[in-house]
Amino acid sequence: MAIADFGQLNMEEPPPFWGSRGVDCFEKLEQVGEGTYGQVYMAREIKTGEIVALKKIRMDNEREGFPITAIREIKILKKLDHPNVIHLKEIVTSPGRDRDDQGKPDNNKYKGGIYMVFEYMDHDLTGLSDRSTQGFTVPQIKCYMKQLLTGLHYCHIKKVLHRDIKGSNLLIDNEGNLKLADFGLARSYSHDHDGNLTNRVITLWYRPPELLLGATKYGPAIDMWSVGCIFAELLNGKPILPGKTETEQLTKIYELCGSPDENNWPGVSKMPWFDQLKSPRPLRRRLREIYRNFDRHALELLEKCWCLTRLREYLQRMLLMQITFGLIRYRVIQRVYPNMNHHMSSRQRKDGKRCVIMRKQPRNRKCSILSSSSNTRWPPQQHGVGQTHAAPHWPAGPNHPINNGPPPQLPAGGPSGHHYYQNPRGPAPGSNGYGNQTGGYNNRSRGGYSSGSFPSQGRGAPYGAGPSGGYGVRPPNYSQSGGQYGGSGRGQNPMGGARNQRYGGWQ
Numbered sequence: 254m255a256i257a258d259f260g261q262l263n264m265e266e267p268p269p270f271w272g273s274r275g276v277d278c279f280e281k282l283e284q285v286g287e288g289t290y291g292q293v294y295m296a297r298e299i300k301t302g303e304i305v306a307l308k309k310i311r312m313d314n315e316r317e318g319f320p321i322t323a324i325r326e327i328k329i330l331k332k333l334d335h336p337n338v339i340h341l342k343e344i345v346t347s348p349g350r351d352r353d354d355q356g357k358p359d360n361n362k363y364k365g366g367i368y369m370v371f372e373y374m375d376h377d378l379t380g381l382s383d384r385s386t387q388g389f390t391v392p393q394i395k396c397y398m399k400q401l402l403t404g405l406h407y408c409h410i411k412k413v414l415h416r417d418i419k420g421s422n423l424l425i426d427n428e429g430n431l432k433l434a435d436f437g438l439a440r441s442y443s444h445d446h447d448g449n450l451t452n453r454v455i456t457l458w459y460r461p462p463e464l465l466l467g468a469t470k471y472g473p474a475i476d477m478w479s480v481g482c483i484f485a486e487l488l489n490g491k492p493i494l495p496g497k498t499e500t501e502q503l504t505k506i507y508e509l510c511g512s513p514d515e516n517n518w519p520g521v522s523k524m525p526w527f528d529q530l531k532s533p534r535p536l537r538r539r540l541r542e543i544y545r546n547f548d549r550h551a552l553e554l555l556e557k558c559w560c561l562t563r564l565r566e567y568l569q570r571m572l573l574m575q576i577t578f579g580l581i582r583y584r585v586i587q588r589v590y591p592n593m594n595h596h597m598s599s600r601q602r603k604d605g606k607r608c609v610i611m612r613k614q615p616r617n618r619k620c621s622i623l624s625s626s627s628n629t630r631w632p633p634q635q636h637g638v639g640q641t642h643a644a645p646h647w648p649a650g651p652n653h654p655i656n657n658g659p660p661p662q663l664p665a666g667g668p669s670g671h672h673y674y675q676n677p678r679g680p681a682p683g684s685n686g687y688g689n690q691t692g693g694y695n696n697r698s699r700g701g702y703s704s705g706s707f708p709s710q711g712r713g714a715p716y717g718a719g720p721s722g723g724y725g726v727r728p729p730n731y732s733q734s735g736g737q738y739g740g741s742g743r744g745q746n747p748m749g750g751a752r753n754q755r756y757g758g759w760q
């Protein structure tokens with residue numbers, strides 16, 4: 254593992270307090286995630302009561318010092334400031350051996366710890382998707398896509414490539430705000446694409462063909478491919494390209510998007526691994542055929558995200574405009590109980606005690622508007638919870654079938670339907686745990702989604718179907734995952750992440 258000296262951490266314009274406070278300023282409430290580089294805890298700042306997320310930087314080998322990957326993540330996060338990008342509040346340290354949320358000594362060999370302190374987000378997109386029994390509504394998908402594109406566009410303007418766009422890295426709060434997180438693989442780039450960058454980035458299912466074919470010069474187009482995968486996954490209800498190996502991943506891409514040749518992708522035959530990995534026979538593009546049930550406008554967007562060449566990066570602004578335009582008349586009401594927030598009802602600590610957490614103040618409701626007649630809000634994702642004031646407006650225009658249906662119905666029981674809150678982060682009935690065999694949290698190396706078949710959940714009509722038409726047909730056999738800790742609503746990390754492969758010297 255590449256390392257850096259401790260001093261490097263705060264070298265570049267650190268806020269005055271960065272690194273000067275101890276982690277004991279916070280009370281750990283529960284572990285909410287575990288990534289390749291360390292655990293993530295929900296915690297409360299003792300002085301203010303504010304709820305935050307503490308991401309512990311894993312230091313497996315104390316002799317190696319502070320991981321360069323963490324330095325990069327911190328440096329990049331410090332230069333980003335946008336409502337759709339997770340906010341790194343500060344860095345805190347612990348001088349001695351840490352204790353976990355159970356008070357047990359941490360088995361980290363390093364005698365001390367360093368934590369990134371983030372604003373706390375209630376969900377991640379994969380976890381929400383797993384938990385939702387009937388998938389997302391069209392307005393919800395648009396709302397998330399718009400925020401994803403906005404945040405990513407900002408990163409690209411700031412010349413940062415995220416390089417790991419996937420559901421578990423898209424965090425969502427109870428007000429429906431989406432923020433890009435996990436910049437551990439991100440890096441700055443220059444527009445001339447002259448860099449000699451690693452191609453072993455982006456979790457396999459979301460990795461674009463040029464990286465799989467060995468490209469080392471690339472730009473924002475790589476993130477746009479992943480955006481297409483997320484979009485299609487939201488529409489489809491399950492991952493679209495779940496390859497188990499890089500070869501299989503490319504095969505799946507060829508089967509969907511056609512095999513590349515000099516006509517549809519000039520220069521492809523000169524890609525480093527083209528000869529070894531080219532399709533044995535020409536395959537035609539079948540996107541519109543395979544997903545013929547998607548709305549044609551959604552398909553047009555997908556065509557753009559999934560164009561084989563790097564041209565897709567130039568479409569980013571246009572996509573953003575289309576989706577933004579499509580949201581003009583879109584509003585969502587979310588309600589929660591006046592005196593109880595998401596956490597209190599959703600998360601039970603392992604010791605059986607419920608966390609008591611301050612209620613968050615409503616803010617920044619770009620896509621969630623508090624009903625004037627009610628001071629209650631719903632979590633964003635359960636089907637039928639988000640309710641449109643106006644019919645969803647896709648670029649198709651008001652006469653398009655998807656725009657004319659009735660608004661989604663509130664769940665039975667209305668705002669007081671407590672059953673919706675029994676375990677919002679947990680698996681829905683019939684969950685198979687999505688291949689979470691080791692019972693851990695997120696762990697890319699475990700695979701996350703099972704790559705086999707998706708056991709039947711006995712669902713009814715696909716979301717988006719019904720009187721309003723809708724786009725996207727959810728296959729009836731979409732499965733759901735359960736999280737650790739009674740269901741965290743956190744997503745699993747699909748296989749293929751670069752970091753668990755520990756490539757030395759990635760760029």
Ligand SMILES: Nc1ncnc2c1ncn2[C@@H]1O[C@H](COP(=O)(O)OP(=O)(O)OP(=O)(O)O)[C@@H](O)[C@H]1O
Nearest residue numbers: 286288289290291293306371372373374421435743
């Ligand atoms: N600010 C946050 N608020 C709430 N939960 C968070 C926050 N940041 C991360 N998490 C949770 O922890 C999980 C892992 O976090 P993150 O992806 O940043 O760690 P990582 O070590 O980089 O993981 P990965 O292996 O995916 O790269 C996320 O999927 C999410 O569920």
